[in-house]
Amino acid sequence: MSLDPTLARLANATLLVPFESHHAPRWILEGLADGVSGVCLFHNNLDTPEQITALNARLSQAVDTPLISLDEEGGDVTRIGQEHGSSYPGNAALGAVDDPDLTRATLRSLGGRLAELGFNLDLAPSVDVNVADDNPVIGTRSFGSDPELVARHAAASVIGLQEAGVAACAKHFPGHGATSQDSHHTLPLVEAGAEVLRRRELVPFRAAIDAGVRSVLTAHIEVPGLGVTGPATLAPHVLNDLLRNELGFDGVVVSDAMDMRGVSGRIGIPEASVLAVAAGCDLLCLGRYVYADQVAAIRAALVTAVRDGRLPGERLEEAADRNLRLRAWIRDAAAYRTTAAEAEGVGLSGARRAIRVEGDLPALDSPYVVEVEAPAGMAVGEVPWGLSAWFPGTERVSPDIAHAERIIAAAQERDLVIVVRDAHRYPEARELVERLLGAFPNAVLVEMGLPIWRPSCGAHVSTYGAAHVNGISAAELLGGAVPAAHHA
The missing domain is CATH 3.20.20.300 (Glycoside hydrolase, family 3, N-terminal domain)
Structure with missing residues (x-):
């Protein structure tokens, strides 16, 4: 018809x-x-x-x-x-x-x-x-x-x-x-x-x-x-x-x-x-x-x-x-x-102004950076996030306690930086992080989602988002290899 x-x-x-x-x-x-x-x-x-x-x-x-x-x-x-x-x-x-x-x-x-x-x-x-x-x-x-x-x-x-x-x-x-x-x-x-x-x-x-x-x-x-x-x-x-x-x-x-x-x-x-x-x-x-x-x-x-x-x-x-x-x-x-x-630079400027640090942020020398994976929602899709672009050798793991002992052994004699995203929503991620913090109580925890969960750690960094500019702002604080162009 x-x-x-x-x-x-x-x-x-x-x-x-x-x-x-x-x-x-x-x-x-x-x-x-x-x-x-x-x-x-x-x-x-x-x-x-x-x-x-x-x-x-x-x-x-x-x-x-x-x-x-x-x-x-x-x-x-x-x-x-x-x-x-x-x-x-x-x-x-x-x-x-x-x-x-x-x-x-x-x-x-x-x-x-x-x-x-x-x-x-x-x-x-x-x-x-x-x-x-x-x-x-x-x-x-x-x-x-x-x-x-x-x-x-x-x-x-x-x-x-x-x-x-x-x-x-x-x-x-x-x-x-x-x-x-x-x-x-x-x-x-x-x-x-x-x-x-x-x-x-x-x-x-x-x-x-x-x-x-x-x-x-x-x-x-x-x-x-x-x-x-x-x-x-x-x-x-x-x-x-x-x-x-x-x-x-x-x-x-x-x-x-x-x-x-x-x-x-x-x-x-x-x-x-x-x-x-x-x-x-x-x-x-x-x-x-x-x-x-x-x-x-x-x-x-x-x-x-x-x-x-x-x-x-x-x-x-x-x-x-x-x-x-x-x-x-x-x-x-x-x-x-x-x-x-x-x-043109308003995005990075805003990300820098948004970042918050609680605790004492140490001078990090060749830190061991671990990112705990979080599922991307339908609205977000598969967009890169985290700090690996500025910290070569960053390891990304699933939120599984089974990774803990290997990470603890690998991070000995180094500063540990743990990167999470909305950890408050994922009990498996929190369990892994708490095990790592038990071994490294002075570790730095970087939350790239909402900073609702605040475990005891050396320093807690909140970026309020996982955009590229949020990553740059966190990397700058932690001493990552940020190209000079990104400092403009």
């Missing part, structure tokens, strides 16, 4: 699609020409700066100002820094410094870099208030656990990115920071009442909206305190009554990835997409592996839902209009955007 071309084009306008390779396939270019609002790029699309710039230029030739987006938060969640790690500290580091001017300059510089590469929509910042220590999906992606602090930096981030001509996207509404599960795999539950949510989770979103954020991204979480069941992404009360009416947001509502099990695991991506648009989503971020045939199925589901009366055609028109207005803002913003060059 052929689709009504007008309805199909309106359905296309709600789509932010991924694709397979470093080059734009024909189905993507044809889709953009047929009204698809834009694309979302992931690790599999990005290689060198030259390749990225050429790819985005080709996408921009298909139609006037398509949305070209990515998840580039800086810090641990980076796409353009996937080879070495990000040149910008993430939110936890910026929150630790708590200088909104630094945050604004950092995001303006990052936005300028994205604009140079051809991106115009960044699915950042994360403005979640991280109040669950065991949160597996937010953690260092949050500015902190204090709503007012997060709000200050939410506003600064939005202003900085948008000064660079890149539309910001505050996420994950109505707040993913109080969850202990990952919505990539399941539907997390937020156990908080409406008043707690208003004075905690919603405060940073209000600040981002007041700062003029152009888009807000939804969370696939269940928030019964707001009187709804099922994912917030599919709840009209959350997206319309709360976000639109109470908080006064009139920009583009973007769904979190529709291939995540928290939203589509039980009903499939096409049906979840229909429900998301009906609930108030204007732009469907489809995820990483939703390609041509599945995109066609989603488009068909939206058109069929309109024909069957399940989805008002006016809702598609409203979404299409908002997405066109976002693209018009991007065109206008390109004329006055600030370049990245003005603050």
Whole structure:
């Protein structure tokens, strides 16, 4: 059955699609020409700066100002820094410094870099208030656990990115920071009442909206305190009554990835997409592996839902209009955007300001450096981290107590440096570290995640993130071989 071309084009306008390779396939270019609002790029699309710039230029030739987006938060969640790690500290580091001017300059510089590469929509910042220590999906992606602090930096981030001509996207509404599960795999539950949510989770979103954020991204979480069941992404009360009416947001509502099990695991991506648009989503971020045939199925589901009366055609028109207005803002913003060059060293400067040391840091002479592996979350992906780039011979081990005796024997007569990442979340890692500290009580422990677990040791170094610049800042403190260019 052929689709009504007008309805199909309106359905296309709600789509932010991924694709397979470093080059734009024909189905993507044809889709953009047929009204698809834009694309979302992931690790599999990005290689060198030259390749990225050429790819985005080709996408921009298909139609006037398509949305070209990515998840580039800086810090641990980076796409353009996937080879070495990000040149910008993430939110936890910026929150630790708590200088909104630094945050604004950092995001303006990052936005300028994205604009140079051809991106115009960044699915950042994360403005979640991280109040669950065991949160597996937010953690260092949050500015902190204090709503007012997060709000200050939410506003600064939005202003900085948008000064660079890149539309910001505050996420994950109505707040993913109080969850202990990952919505990539399941539907997390937020156990908080409406008043707690208003004075905690919603405060940073209000600040981002007041700062003029152009888009807000939804969370696939269940928030019964707001009187709804099922994912917030599919709840009209959350997206319309709360976000639109109470908080006064009139920009583009973007769904979190529709291939995540928290939203589509039980009903499939096409049906979840229909429900998301009906609930108030204007732009469907489809995820990483939703390609041509599945995109066609989603488009068909939206058109069929309109024909069957399940989805008002006016809702598609409203979404299409908002997405066109976002693209018009991007065109206008390109004329006055600030370049990245003005603050080229801001990332390393921020990482240096964020680092914290407790205890007495010894002068290290040829230390024995051990990194304890930690699994990368779905949002982070496989991005290098640690100190091995500056300490040749660094050993990386799995979090297994069986490694302890060998490490203890190998490190005799040397200073021991142990590098961990979110050790508070991994009991096996803590067990290994405690055994090593039992043999080397004066060892240096470097935490490159959230410094929640603080065992007794000679010195405890907190970087508040595992970005490349966080690694440099720690290596400088510890006397690693940091090239002179990195000291600029």
